[in-house]
Amino acid sequence: MTVSATTSMAARLSSREDYAGLLDKYDTWLFDCDGVLWQGDKVIDGATDVLQLLRHHKKSVLFVTNNATKSRKNYKKKFDSLGVEAHVDEIFGSAYAAAVYISSVMKLPKDKKVYVIGMSGLEEELDEEGIAHIGGTDPEDNTLGSFSLATWTPDPSVGAVVCGLDTSVNYTKLSKAFNYLTRNPGCRFLVTNEDSTYPTADGLLPGAGTVSAPLRYALGQDPTAVGKPNRTMLDCIRANVAPAARGVGDAKRGHGVNVRLPSPADRHDFDPKRTIMVGDRLNTDIEFGQVGGLSTLLVLTGITKESEITGPNVSPTVPDYVTGSIGDLRALLS
Amino acid sequence: MTVSATTSMAARLSSREDYAGLLDKYDTWLFDCDGVLWQGDKVIDGATDVLQLLRHHKKSVLFVTNNATKSRKNYKKKFDSLGVEAHVDEIFGSAYAAAVYISSVMKLPKDKKVYVIGMSGLEEELDEEGIAHIGGTDPEDNTLGSFSLATWTPDPSVGAVVCGLDTSVNYTKLSKAFNYLTRNPGCRFLVTNEDSTYPTADGLLPGAGTVSAPLRYALGQDPTAVGKPNRTMLDCIRANVAPAARGVGDAKRGHGVNVRLPSPADRHDFDPKRTIMVGDRLNTDIEFGQVGGLSTLLVLTGITKESEITGPNVSPTVPDYVTGSIGDLRALLS
Numbered sequence: 001m002t003v004s005a006t007t008s009m010a011a012r013l014s015s016r017e018d019y020a021g022l023l024d025k026y027d028t029w030l031f032d033c034d035g036v037l038w039q040g041d042k043v044i045d046g047a048t049d050v051l052q053l054l055r056h057h058k059k060s061v062l063f064v065t066n067n068a069t070k071s072r073k074n075y076k077k078k079f080d081s082l083g084v085e086a087h088v089d090e091i092f093g094s095a096y097a098a099a100v101y102i103s104s105v106m107k108l109p110k111d112k113k114v115y116v117i118g119m120s121g122l123e124e125e126l127d128e129e130g131i132a133h134i135g136g137t138d139p140e141d142n143t144l145g146s147f148s149l150a151t152w153t154p155d156p157s158v159g160a161v162v163c164g165l166d167t168s169v170n171y172t173k174l175s176k177a178f179n180y181l182t183r184n185p186g187c188r189f190l191v192t193n194e195d196s197t198y199p200t201a202d203g204l205l206p207g208a209g210t211v212s213a214p215l216r217y218a219l220g221q222d223p224t225a226v227g228k229p230n231r232t233m234l235d236c237i238r239a240n241v242a243p244a245a246r247g248v249g250d251a252k253r254g255h256g257v258n259v260r261l262p263s264p265a266d267r268h269d270f271d272p273k274r275t276i277m278v279g280d281r282l283n284t285d286i287e288f289g290q291v292g293g294l295s296t297l298l299v300l301t302g303i304t305k306e307s308e309i310t311g312p313n314v315s316p317t318v319p320d321y322v323t324g325s326i327g328d329l330r331a332l333l334s
Numbered sequence: 335m336t337v338s339a340t341t342s343m344a345a346r347l348s349s350r351e352d353y354a355g356l357l358d359k360y361d362t363w364l365f366d367c368d369g370v371l372w373q374g375d376k377v378i379d380g381a382t383d384v385l386q387l388l389r390h391h392k393k394s395v396l397f398v399t400n401n402a403t404k405s406r407k408n409y410k411k412k413f414d415s416l417g418v419e420a421h422v423d424e425i426f427g428s429a430y431a432a433a434v435y436i437s438s439v440m441k442l443p444k445d446k447k448v449y450v451i452g453m454s455g456l457e458e459e460l461d462e463e464g465i466a467h468i469g470g471t472d473p474e475d476n477t478l479g480s481f482s483l484a485t486w487t488p489d490p491s492v493g494a495v496v497c498g499l500d501t502s503v504n505y506t507k508l509s510k511a512f513n514y515l516t517r518n519p520g521c522r523f524l525v526t527n528e529d530s531t532y533p534t535a536d537g538l539l540p541g542a543g544t545v546s547a548p549l550r551y552a553l554g555q556d557p558t559a560v561g562k563p564n565r566t567m568l569d570c571i572r573a574n575v576a577p578a579a580r581g582v583g584d585a586k587r588g589h590g591v592n593v594r595l596p597s598p599a600d601r602h603d604f605d606p607k608r609t610i611m612v613g614d615r616l617n618t619d620i621e622f623g624q625v626g627g628l629s630t631l632l633v634l635t636g637i638t639k640e641s642e643i644t645g646p647n648v649s650p651t652v653p654d655y656v657t658g659s660i661g662d663l664r665a666l667l668s
Contacts, residue, residue, distance in 0.1 A: 171503060171539075183537075196552050218531055
């Protein structure tokens with residue numbers, strides 16, 4: 001592999017030897033999904049072959065997505081429908097990470113609730129962790145009708161507001177969340193992720209970060225974010241990944257109130273030095289890898305354009321490696 | 335009047351002589367409304383008496399509001415319902431200022447349209463200025479149904495997106511606006527105002543700035559804001575106020591495509607040195623006055639708390655004068 005002057009310090013991969021070197025160097029492969037494995041409902045050419053190749057070589061394969069609209073179980077269905085092999089235990093979404101954070105790090109008392117701006121996937125993950133919640137998909141809060149504080153009875157047990165991508169976000173939800181955050185003492189402000197945009201097959205739409213942006217603006221306060229690029233997501237993976245990395249499959253474990261963040265003893269088979277994060281977005285995927293001390297591989301099938309890693313306006317976030325598409329690793333099959 | 339050390343450099347008014355000095359010093363009195371003249375649907379004690387007193391002394395009285403949910407005509411109805419004398423020509427709202435800005439400053443070509451995130455008041459002001467618009471109150475855009483770029487036909491003639499407070503804001507409107515701003519070449523991003531919160535009789539709700547916050551976040555770009563504290567609002571008033579200041583009343587004039595920003599000759603009866611802005615919010619009203627070279631009077635019946643102008647965490651924005659309530663000027667009647 002060669003380090004090209006035009007790609008700053010990122011090594012541009014292109015030959016069979018380049019990819020063989022990568023295969024040799026990393027045991028654990030973390031993949032973003034949208035823009036890396038698929039674009040909308042279309043699998044990236046060669047992605048399934050490459051995942052099979054990695055599994056054949058006994059690599060741990062994990063999927064790390066900021067998509068909080070689906071629970072891990074429902075995200076698994078997406079993999080199935082696209083014919084991409086995955087096990088629930090290999091899938092880490094920001095909704096799951098948020099739920100784990102609330103129960104294990106925040107340790108929200110059992111008599112407290114979460115007010116949700118988000119979709120069913122986020123609610124399902126909260127349910128799995130045994131966290132009481134209101135808002136979310138409740139029809140009463142999914143309305144464009146007017147909202148009045150005079151006729152609203154706030155719930156004093158709300159101890160946190162959590163926001164994920166919510167395509168039904170509206171003024172009633174925002175007003176309730178704002179008032180919980182300003183009136184309930186100690187109420188915490190969490191977001192699953194802060195992606196500014198959401199890629200679809202037909203172009204970009206506003207991302208999860210735009211759902212919490214009104215609250216951020218009204219409060220003049222930044223939320224705690226758990227998804228990529230935040231360390232919280234990696235902590236959540238490392239607390240739960242060891243059995244999955246050994247190929248236990250879908251057996252349910254590590255869920256519920258017993259989930260904890262990793263003690264050093266749990267980390268033996270997740271060596272950052274032998275782990276690589278593969279992603280399409282510099283300010284989520286690549287930063288996430290770098291924050292966690294992982295190596296990083298940028299693919300150009302998603303958000304990031306070639307011009308952001310070459311040319312005069314190059315991003316300050318530089319991945320270790322760049323390749324056009326994850327499918328390029330098929331060179332190893334020839 | 336005395337300059338108190340605890341209020342930084344703001345002069346605290348309290349005696350009949352203090353208010354008489356003010357009356358003598360200023361010919362033009364600009365008033366914010368919410369939190370100054372009324373709170374929700376309750377008129378501030380003594381406000382109507384004080385306005386009558388000012389009119390009796392041949393002062394020009396103008397109302398300058400960032401509320402963009404109502405047109406000037408409908409805002410007049412609010413005055414009427416509360417029994418506060420006002421003429422349409424004395425009322426300047428940020429919706430009106432936005433419409434004037436689009437036609438007179440931006441000079442949006444007549445074959446271009448505006449995409450509106452806002453309510454009927456904003457649409458009415460655009461209509462008055464002869465500006466074509468879509469979105470806004472259109473039932474098609476007021477939905478919590480899903481939005482897909484695949485089935486949407488964008489309008490290539492959209493040359494600006496304008497956002498005001500919109501309690502029906504939703505993902506479809508935000509998605510369309512985001513795509514106009516990223517796909518239509520030269521499409522401008524305007525907001526009526528950037529208030530973070532909206533005061534009601536029962537407490538605060540998210541303000542107009544929270545409606546545009548998702549776009550600001552997704553685009554990584556700040557909009558052009560026309561309402562207080564921006565100079566644009568004052569330019570709009572000065573272009574239109576001269577006849578109103580002479581008491582012409584409600585006669586329609588200065589509207590339409592002929593509205594222009596002031597030439598120096600138009601400014602003769604609007605002397606900043608003899609003009610005072612009365613408001614309850616430091617970062618809109620008081621800054622607005624200061625940006626325009628006006629004197630400023632803070633009242634404490636709205637957003638700003640005593641602690642923001644005294645004590646250790648005093649705001650850097652210091653009004654010239656402070657009084658508890660506009661009603662205090664009734665001392666002049668005794």
